[in-house]
Amino acid sequence: xxxxxxxxxxxxxxxxxxxxxxxxxxxxxxxxxxxxxxxxxxxxxxxxxxxxxxxxxxxxxxxxxxxxxxxxxxxxxxxxxxxxxxxxxxxxxxxxxxxxxxxxxxxxxxxxxxxxxxxxxxxxxxxxxxxxxxxxxxxxxxxxxxxxxxxxxxxxxxxxxxxxxxxxxxxxxxxxxxxxxxxxxxxxxxxxxxxxxxxxxxxxxxxxxxxxxxxxxxxxxxxxxxxxxxxxxxxxxxxxxxxxxxxxxxxxxxxxxxxxxxxxxxxxxxxxxxxxxxxxxxxxxxxxxxxxxxxxxxxxxxxxxxxxxxxxxxxxxxxxxxxxxxxxxxxxxxxxxxxxxxxxxxxxxxxxxxxxxxxxxxxxxxxxxxxxxxxxxxxxxxxxxxxxxxxxxxxxxxxxxxxxxxxxxxxxxxxxxxxxxxxxxxxxxxxxxxxxxxxxxxxxxxxxxxxxxxxxxxxxxxxxxxxxxxxxxxxxxxxxxxxxxxxxxxxxxxxxxxxxxxxxxxxxxxxxxxxxxxxxxxxxxxxxxxxxxxxxxxxxxxxxxxxxxxxxxxxxxxxxxxxxxxxxxxxxxxxxxxxxxxxxxxxxxxxxxxxxxxxxxxxxxxxxxxxxxxxxxxxxxxxxxxxxxxxxxxxxxxxxxxxxxxxxxxxxxxxxxxxxxxxxxxxxxxxxxxxxxxxxxxxxxxxxxxxxxxxxxxxxxxxxxxxxxxxxxxxxxxxxxxxxxxxxxxxxxxxxxxxxxxxxxxxxxxxxxxxxxxxxxxxxxxxxxxxxxxxxxxxxxxxxxxxxxxxxxxxxxxxxxxxxxxxxxxxxxxxxxxxxxxxxxxxxxxxxxxxxxxxxxxxxx
Numbered sequence: 001x002x003x004x005x006x007x008x009x010x011x012x013x014x015x016x017x018x019x020x021x022x023x024x025x026x027x028x029x030x031x032x033x034x035x036x037x038x039x040x041x042x043x044x045x046x047x048x049x050x051x052x053x054x055x056x057x058x059x060x061x062x063x064x065x066x067x068x069x070x071x072x073x074x075x076x077x078x079x080x081x082x083x084x085x086x087x088x089x090x091x092x093x094x095x096x097x098x099x100x101x102x103x104x105x106x107x108x109x110x111x112x113x114x115x116x117x118x119x120x121x122x123x124x125x126x127x128x129x130x131x132x133x134x135x136x137x138x139x140x141x142x143x144x145x146x147x148x149x150x151x152x153x154x155x156x157x158x159x160x161x162x163x164x165x166x167x168x169x170x171x172x173x174x175x176x177x178x179x180x181x182x183x184x185x186x187x188x189x190x191x192x193x194x195x196x197x198x199x200x201x202x203x204x205x206x207x208x209x210x211x212x213x214x215x216x217x218x219x220x221x222x223x224x225x226x227x228x229x230x231x232x233x234x235x236x237x238x239x240x241x242x243x244x245x246x247x248x249x250x251x252x253x254x255x256x257x258x259x260x261x262x263x264x265x266x267x268x269x270x271x272x273x274x275x276x277x278x279x280x281x282x283x284x285x286x287x288x289x290x291x292x293x294x295x296x297x298x299x300x301x302x303x304x305x306x307x308x309x310x311x312x313x314x315x316x317x318x319x320x321x322x323x324x325x326x327x328x329x330x331x332x333x334x335x336x337x338x339x340x341x342x343x344x345x346x347x348x349x350x351x352x353x354x355x356x357x358x359x360x361x362x363x364x365x366x367x368x369x370x371x372x373x374x375x376x377x378x379x380x381x382x383x384x385x386x387x388x389x390x391x392x393x394x395x396x397x398x399x400x401x402x403x404x405x406x407x408x409x410x411x412x413x414x415x416x417x418x419x420x421x422x423x424x425x426x427x428x429x430x431x432x433x434x435x436x437x438x439x440x441x442x443x444x445x446x447x448x449x450x451x452x453x454x455x456x457x458x459x460x461x462x463x464x465x466x467x468x469x470x471x472x473x474x475x476x477x478x479x480x481x482x483x484x485x486x487x488x489x490x491x492x493x494x495x496x497x498x499x500x501x502x503x504x505x506x507x508x509x510x511x512x513x514x515x516x517x518x519x520x521x522x523x524x525x526x527x528x529x530x531x532x533x534x535x536x537x538x539x540x541x542x543x544x545x546x547x548x549x550x551x552x553x554x555x556x557x558x559x560x561x562x563x564x565x566x567x568x569x570x571x572x573x574x575x576x577x578x579x580x581x582x583x584x585x586x587x588x589x590x591x592x593x594x595x596x597x598x599x600x601x602x603x604x605x606x607x608x609x610x611x612x613x614x615x616x617x618x619x620x621x622x623x624x625x626x627x628x629x630x631x632x633x634x635x636x637x638x639x640x641x642x643x644x645x646x647x648x649x650x651x652x653x654x655x656x657x658x659x660x661x662x663x664x665x666x667x668x669x670x671x672x673x674x675x676x677x678x679x680x681x682x683x684x685x686x687x688x689x690x691x692x693x694x695x696x697x698x699x700x701x702x703x704x705x706x707x708x709x710x711x712x713x714x715x716x717x718x719x720x721x722x723x724x725x726x727x728x729x730x731x732x733x734x735x736x737x738x739x740x741x742x743x744x745x746x747x748x749x750x751x752x753x754x755x756x757x758x759x760x761x762x763x764x765x766x767x768x769x770x771x772x773x774x775x776x777x778x779x780x781x782x783x784x785x786x787x788x789x790x791x792x793x794x795x796x797x798x799x800x801x802x803x804x805x806x807x808x809x810x811x812x813x814x815x816x817x818x819x820x821x822x823x824x825x826x827x828x829x830x831x832x833x834x835x836x837x838x839x840x841x842x843x844x845x
Contacts, residue, residue, distance in 0.1 A: 004519055012515045016406050022413035045415045047197070048423035048497050049362050051374070054197035055205055058358035059170075061162050061190040066352045067097060067150060070158055074099045074136070074148060078116060085115040091145075097155075100147040109144055119148055123157070133157060159190050162352040166192055172347035173208050192354070203648065204340070210641070212309050212353055213344035215261030217292065220303035220315055221252040241305070243312040245332065251312050253305050258295045263288025267345035269338040272330060278338035280329040282345065289325025297321035308341070356641050359662040373796035374427035381431045381790035382408070385438055385783050392779060393445055394534040399524065400441040403517040407437050410508040415501065423497030425727055428799055431787045432734070432806070433505030436480070436741075439780040440513035443476075443745065444469045446776045452533055453543065459525060461533070466518055472748040473513060475693055476741040481506045482689060483682045483737030487730055490678040498730055540778045545771045550763040553823035560708055560820060567715025574718050579725030580663045584631030586644050589619060589659035590651055597625035602651065609650035611643055620797040624658075631663075679710065682733050686740050690747075698747050701824035702740055705816040709739045709809065716808045722801035731802050735809030738784070742777060742817035749773050750822065766822045774818075781814045 004012075025033055025044040033042045049056050071094040078101055082089050088104035089112070103112045122132045135154030139147045163186055174182045174196060183195040196205060221238040229240055229252050237255050242248035266283045284292055296304075296318050305315040306329050313331045333341070386404070389397040411430060415422060448465030452458065484506065487499035524530075580587050590597065599616045602625055606614045613630025629643055644662055651657070683706055691699035713732055717724055749769040757765055788810065792803040 004522060009519065012519055015511075016410070016516060019406065019410035019413040022416055023409045026412055026416065041416070043416055045412065045422045046419055048421045048426065049195060049197055049360070051423065052197050053362050054195065056360040057194045057206070057209060057356055058187065059192045059194065059209065059354040060357045061159060061166070062353040062355055063155070063159060063190060066158060066162060067155060069352070070150065071097070071099055074119065077119065078148075081115050082112060085111065087112050087115060097150040098147055100145060103144045103146065106144055109146075112146065113138070116146070116148075156189070163190065163192060165351045166354060169348050169350050170194060170209060173343060174205070176343040176347060191357070204336075206356065206359070206641070208340060208343065209354065210356065211344055212350045213261065213347070214309055214349040215264070215345060216307045217258045217260070218256065218305050218307055219254045219258065219299065220305050221254045222303070224252060226250045226252045241307060241310055241312050249312075251305055251315055253307065253312070258304065259284065259288045259292045261345055261349050263291070264345055267342040269335065269342045270328070272328070277330065278333040278335050280333070280338050280342050280345070281326065282329065283326040286325075293321060293323040293325070297323070356662065359644070359660060361660040362658070373794060377791045377794040378427060378431050380794055381787040382434055384786040384790060385434055388783055388786060389438060389441070391538045392536040394536050395524070396445055396521070396534055397536065399517060399520045400438065400445070402520060403441065403512045404434065404437055406516055407505070407508050407512045408434065410512070411501065411505050414504045414508070420500045420504075421497050422501070425498035425730065425799060425802060426501040428791055428795065428803060429498045429501030429505060431791050432784070433502065433509065434787050436738070436780070436784055437505065437509040437512070438783040439476070439741070440473050440509055441517060442776050442779045442783070443473055444513065444517065446779070449533060449543065450772065458530055458533060462521060462525065466514070470514065472745055473510060475748055476744045477506050477510055478689060479686045479740040479744055480737035482685045483733045486678055486682040486685065487733050490674050490681070502734070539775070540782065541775050543775070545774055547771055547774070548767055549770045549818055550767050550823060550826070553819065553826070556819040557823070563715065564708060564711045567711050567718070570718040571714055576714070576718055576724040577721045579723045580628070580631075580661060581725040584663050586629040586647070587659070587661040588627040588629070588647060588657060590625050590627065590655040591621075591658050592623045593654055593656060596622040597655070599625060602627065602655075605650045606647055609646045611647050611650070678729060679732060679736070682736055686736070690740070690744065694747055694751060697825055697828040700828060701747075701821045702743050704824050705743055705821035706736055706739060708816050708820050709735055709812050712812050713805060713809055717805065720804070722804055727799065727802040728805055731805035731809065734806055735813060738809060739813030739816060742780070742813050743821040745776065746770060746773050746817055746822055750825070762826055766825065770818050770822055777814055777817065781810055784810050
């Protein structure tokens with residue numbers, strides 16, 4: 001394995017150099033990149049919202065309102081069609097998902113069905129696998145009573161259409177704000193994900209997205225005083241609407257729409273030439289201009305209302321016909337509100353009401369702080385690992401460090417080329433990869449030392465060391481890769497960024513370990529022709545140990561079981577400190593504009609603003625505070641947005657809002673199940689792989705050790721009361737992958753020794769395997785621990801609980817691999833028949 005042809009050498013270094021070349025754009029500002037030659041890569045990694053600031057907003061279509069609106073339209077259609085056909089009817093009403101009407105004359109029933117046949121006409125849905133559908137079904141519960149019911153396929157069709165139209169409208173609205181590279185995409189059946197990086201004014205974005213922007217021009221009904229209509233009932237065909245003034249003014253408005261915003265061709269913010277007040281100038285298309293001109297010509301002297309989303313902007317009097325097809329909307333506008341209204345009108349109305357069910361907003365200041373903290377922690381962690389490898393392996397440590405630098409360059413290059421998003425947990429993924437990447441080199445080097453101790457030459461030891469370490473490295477890294485894949489498909493946002501970085505890091509680690517490291521070692525051998533392997537300056541454990549691990553297995557089992565029972569008891573009694581991902585609610589991070597954050601003052605301000613269920617605590621620097629607001633009532637997603645607005649307005653004078661996260665009750669419930677399924681899916685997939693690669697006893701041992709790790713980690717989280725959120729679930733999945741990585745390495749040695757020592761008692765064989773891998777286990781644990789420790793101390797408050805969980809996981813994963821996973825094999829009598837055959841070929845007795 002130490003011979004490399006010329007084309008292999010060229011290929012290896014070509015990949016490394018390309019990695020360095022494509023990673024370089026991340027070291028220079030954009031102004032410098034613009035001056036580089038065109039042939040050079042210029043695309044840096046895309047920074048996530050948590051690093052560059054911006055807003056992540058998940059919108060949900062109000063399905064109930066959509067159905068009600070469709071039923072209202074159906075009632076109007078039934079009324080119009082029957083009147084046009086001159087068919088008498090009564091009892092036209094709607095409830096649930098149905099509209100029914102009674103035909104007065106039994107002889108007209110067939111004629112009525114024919115007049116209304118367009119309601120049940122098949123339509124091409126355009127939905128995958130649905131084809132032609134019927135939006136409504138006709139039934140006749142009793143003679144003369146026609147009942148039209150919305151079908152499930154019809155509702156799904158309207159929902160899908162509303163989502164598609166809404167994406168187009170939202171895209172136009174967001175683009176009008178002048179933002180760069182917004183992400184607007186469908187999520188599920190009834191949701192839309194909007195991500196706007198680098199946004200300076202998240203509040204304005206919410207206002208732009210939150211309005212349906214249905215503009216209508218309707219007449220004011222003067223047949224009854226509006227006060228009387230409020231006290232009793234408004235006349236048929238009219239509704240009481242309120243203005244946008246403070247306090248709001250009631251108006252009695254006719255339901256009939258003269259012209260709507262669909263007929264607008266343009267809308268611009270401008271200033272009234274007489275009063276110099278901000279107004280919105282608009283222009284109708286030909287159809288709208290004709291209808292508006294005719295209506296104003298026939299109703300000179302009447303009041304007409306300009307209505308936006310069922311609120312009256314203004315209600316001017318028609319002094320003369322407006323025939324030019326243009327006009328202006330005046331009200332209590334500021335320059336920005338007039339511009340926002342113009343943006344909404346140009347973009348068009350949303351086909352349905354949208355509710356913000358999840359919001360995660362990071363201010364640019366916090367984003368830059370996160371970048372700085374991530375860079376410092378990554379640099380310090382890398383330096384610690386590099387120094388440790390030099391101290392442990394000397395010259396071979398230098399080679400490992402060169403491979404490590406190339407590995408990081410390849411990770412950055414791949415993330416840059418594929419356009420992956422780098423998040424703060426993604427930086428944690430790179431730091432973790434630095435720690436774990438060393439594991440491959442440690443496995444190789446420790447195997448080389450072991451072969452040398454058995455009497456082989458230096459060249460033979462290195463050659464066989466690489467050969468025998470290959471399967472172990474592949475098995476151990478595949479388990480972590482499975483956890484990363486599950487995280488990617490079940491996670492979202494920053495967690496998905498962590499999964500991508502971890503997966504890419506695993507692939508580049510295997511590549512550098514078996515190509516670049518091997519080439520460098522081979523070149524060192526060829527040039528130096530050493531007579532002995534280089535020695536390091538420190539060893540964590542002696543080269544050969546004889547620790548009787550299996551002798552204390554029962555005692556360790558008892559202690560472990562007691563700790564697991566205690567952890568489960570704490571989870572059910574004291575409980576986890578659940579984050580808003582699982583409870584719903586709002587999390588706000590604020591920083592005082594001057595001086596220190598006054599927790600008492602913040603509480604008082606929020607209470608005065610009517611914000612209840614508030615927890616305020618110090619966070620990070622003395623000038624920072626973390627605010628947690630309770631969840632909105634189940635089913636009332638909009639209430640959370642109102643609470644956030646109140647909280648922000650009450651604090652904005654003296655505090656900068658650095659981060660806002662809002663999770664509605666619906667989304668939080670879904671995230672709970674996603675987290676549970678993620679952990680179970682990861683464990684299940686990894687155990688199936690182990691079962692296939694080893695034996696069923698190994699899979700059971702891995703299961704017990706993994707459950708032990710997860711339960712004890714939950715106990716650690718309860719005791720420390722660290723926040724348990726989606727990033728913590730990501731940490732637990734990473735712990736699962738890391739622990740199984742450790743377990744698989746030991747199991748691989750157990751499998752090898754089972755073939756070598758067919759008559760050795762299993763307890764002794766397991767002790768031998770544990771002792772042979774002890775040096776590798778401690779080396780890997782220390783390097784990973786050092787990398788994570790730098791991240792914990794220097795990475796900032798935002799990911800501290802995330803990293804703390806992984807630090808604990810490194811310790812507990814190492815413990816369970818030795819004291820839980822291996823001894824389990826004794827309980828399940830790991831002795832396949834082929835391993836019971838002694839050297840003489842006769843069956844064992």
